[in-house]
Structures are given as C-alpha cells and as structure tokens.
Amino acid sequence: MRKYNxxxxxxxxxxxxxxxxxxxxxxxxxxxxxxxxxPTTFDVLILAICIVVAICFHLEWI
Structure with missing residues (x-):
C-alpha cells in the first residue's frame, strides 16, 4: 500500500x-x-461517523 502524502x-x-x-x-x-x-438511532449513527472521521483526521489517515 502506498504511503499517504x-x-x-x-x-x-x-x-x-x-x-x-x-x-x-x-x-x-x-x-x-x-x-x-x-437518543435516536440516526443521532447515534451520525455521532459514530463523526468520531471516526475525527480519529482519521487526528491520525492523518485522511
């Protein structure tokens, strides 16, 4: 896999x-x-997606 730059x-x-x-x-x-x-299912799903995106930005995967 090629390194992300x-x-x-x-x-x-x-x-x-x-x-x-x-x-x-x-x-x-x-x-x-x-x-x-x-707490609806949609809100929990959006929160999970936001947390994953934040972690990806922090670890510089995106």
Missing part, C-alpha cells in the same frame, strides 16, 4: 481538508450533546 494534493483540497479538520471536533461535541438529550 497530503502535500501531493491540490492546494484547494488541502485547504478543504484543513477546514474540515478544524470543524469536526465542535460538530462531534454538538452531536454528542444532542445524542444525550434525544
């Missing part, structure tokens, strides 16, 4: 990735609070 991406895509990395944690917090008060 974020600098090989176009500049606009690197900027979009950076903006998404900044906003994913507040979205996770908001979704977690919403899931605590209104």
């Amino acid at each position: 974020p600098y090989s991406l176009p500049p606009w895509l690197r900027q979009v990735r950076g903006v998404c990395a900044q906003f994913i944690i507040p979205i996770c917090v908001f979704q977690g609070i919403r899931t605590i008060f209104l």
Whole structure:
C-alpha cells in the first residue's frame, strides 16, 4: 500500500481538508450533546461517523 502524502494534493483540497479538520471536533461535541438529550438511532449513527472521521483526521489517515 502506498504511503499517504497530503502535500501531493491540490492546494484547494488541502485547504478543504484543513477546514474540515478544524470543524469536526465542535460538530462531534454538538452531536454528542444532542445524542444525550434525544437518543435516536440516526443521532447515534451520525455521532459514530463523526468520531471516526475525527480519529482519521487526528491520525492523518485522511
């Protein structure tokens, strides 16, 4: 498997990735609070997806 290099991406895509990395944690917090008060299956699924994406950004898999 080839190693991922974020600098090989176009500049606009690197900027979009950076903006998404900044906003994913507040979205996770908001979704977690919403899931605590209104725990539906959809909310739990969205929270799980947000957490996985946040971990991927943190470990630089995306």
